[in-house]
Amino acid sequence: MKKIIIIIILAMGLTSFESQRVIPCYSFGFKVDYFTYDILGNTYLVHESELVKLEAKNSREKTTFSNLSLGEISTIDASDAMNLLVFYQDFAKVLFLDNTLSLKKSIIDLGELGFPNASLACLSYNNGFWIFDPVNQELIRINQFLEVAERSGNLNQIINTEIEPDQLLEAGNKVYLKDKIEGVFIFDRYAGYLKRMPFTNIDDVHITDTEGLVFLKNDSLFSYNTQSLNLDTMALVIKNIKQIFIKSNHITFLKEDGSLCTDGLNSHKITY
Numbered sequence: 001m002k003k004i005i006i007i008i009i010l011a012m013g014l015t016s017f018e019s020q021r022v023i024p025c026y027s028f029g030f031k032v033d034y035f036t037y038d039i040l041g042n043t044y045l046v047h048e049s050e051l052v053k054l055e056a057k058n059s060r061e062k063t064t065f066s067n068l069s070l071g072e073i074s075t076i077d078a079s080d081a082m083n084l085l086v087f088y089q090d091f092a093k094v095l096f097l098d099n100t101l102s103l104k105k106s107i108i109d110l111g112e113l114g115f116p117n118a119s120l121a122c123l124s125y126n127n128g129f130w131i132f133d134p135v136n137q138e139l140i141r142i143n144q145f146l147e148v149a150e151r152s153g154n155l156n157q158i159i160n161t162e163i164e165p166d167q168l169l170e171a172g173n174k175v176y177l178k179d180k181i182e183g184v185f186i187f188d189r190y191a192g193y194l195k196r197m198p199f200t201n202i203d204d205v206h207i208t209d210t211e212g213l214v215f216l217k218n219d220s221l222f223s224y225n226t227q228s229l230n231l232d233t234m235a236l237v238i239k240n241i242k243q244i245f246i247k248s249n250h251i252t253f254l255k256e257d258g259s260l261c262t263d264g265l266n267s268h269k270i271t272y
Contacts (some may be wrong), residue, residue, distance in 0.1 A: 022264045023238055028052075031258030033173075036074070037247050038081035046073045051086065065101040073265055077123040077169070083128055087121035094129060103171050110196035113146060120177075121167035121191055123187065130175060132168055139168075139177065139191050150191040158193050159185070184213065197224070204243045214251075216244050223250075238263075 034046040041056030049072050055061040065086075074089040083104070084097040090109040097101060109133065110118045120132040127144040141150035156162050163185070167178035172195070175187040184197040185204060197213065199222070205215040213224040219239050223232045236253075237260050243254035253261045 012034045023261050025238075025255070025259045025261040027215070027259045032254060032260065034075060034239060035243065035245065035252070035254055035260060036076060036078045037245055037252075038078040038084075040252065041247065042078075043083065044076055044078050044084075046076060051076060051097075051101065063101045067095075070107075075121065077121075077129075078168075079123050083123070083127065085123045087221065090117060091140060092116045092118055092270065094131075106147065109221075113148075114138065119164060122168045122170055124170050124175075130168060130178065132165055137162060137177065139187060141191060147269065150189075152191040152193060154195070155185075159196065167205060170206060172211050174207075174211060176207060178202060184215075185210050199224070203241070206244055206246050208246060214244065215248055216241055255262060 013238055028045060030047045032045045032047060036044050038044070043054040043059070045052040045054070050064060051073060052067045053063040070088040071090045072088045074090070074243045076087070077085040082099050084217055086095050086097060088260070090092075092115065094108040094110060098104050110116060115131055115133050117133060117135045118131040119134045122130050124141055126143055128149060130139065130141050132139055134198055137154050137156045139152040139155065140148060143149040147268070148217075152158070156195060161182060161232070163177070163179040163182050165170055165177040165179045165185075167176070169176050173189050175189065175191070177187070178186040179185070180202060181200060182196070183199050183201055184202070186197065187195055190196050199213075199217075201217055202219075204212060204215045208214060213226065215222050215224075219236050219241055221234045221244070224230070237257065238253050240256040241253045242256050245252045250262055250264060253263075255261065
């Protein structure tokens with residue numbers, strides 16, 4: 001009888017400890033609107049029109065970039081540490097920065113390329129980049145010579161629905177478009193439509209090195225293994241999360257208040 005009581009007490013204690021587990025969060029003196037990492041572990045923070053880079057080896061060493069004439073930064077893509085893409089949706093401009101956040105080439109005017117309404121942009125292979133044109137419902141790849149290299153055609157005619165994606169990224173040989181209502185649409189590197197993942201009302205999605213999908217929905221974390229088709233889920237201790245990023249064995253959360261929180265991935269029992 002005593003053994004049973006002890007086991008119950010220990011179980012209650014472990015449950016209490018887990019619920020009280022403290023996850024470190026950090027503020028930066030400004031509200032972070034968007035963040036990402038590069039493969040070297042450097043951190044990039046966006047606050048309105050300013051981009052801040054924190055060095056992996058010394059987070060107190062920082063570099064900044066800003067172009068007030070272009071307004072607020074919409075997104076950045078740091079998947080290539082030597083060739084960062086910065087996208088300004090309001091002015092339909094794309095620019096590329098090197099690892100010191102110095103401008104590498106002239107600012108690219110998407111309007112001059114015929115896409116003044118582009119709503120999303122991300123890096124692509126061979127120094128190209130992808131954009132999404134909401135007017136023509138089209139995924140388009142621009143090559144290093146600023147020529148249209150690949151295009152999906154009107155997606156409304158292919159998937160039989162009009163989409164309003166809010167996230168675009170290339171990982172491996174795939175391109176991903178996330179629409180909060182319709183789910184995640186996957187394309188090959190030639191803009192050929194492959195399939196739709198019917199995960200709806202997703203707040204953010206991250207593609208792992210093995211092309212698995214980890215996504216955020218209502219402060220819960222979901223992991224979908226595209227090989228085994230397994231779907232894992234975990235409610236999070238942290239609340240009011242707007243963005244996630246996985247690197248090594250850690251996951252970083254951006255909260256609505258602009259602070260960043262980092263936790264061990266194994267703590268969430270998420271596999272991918």
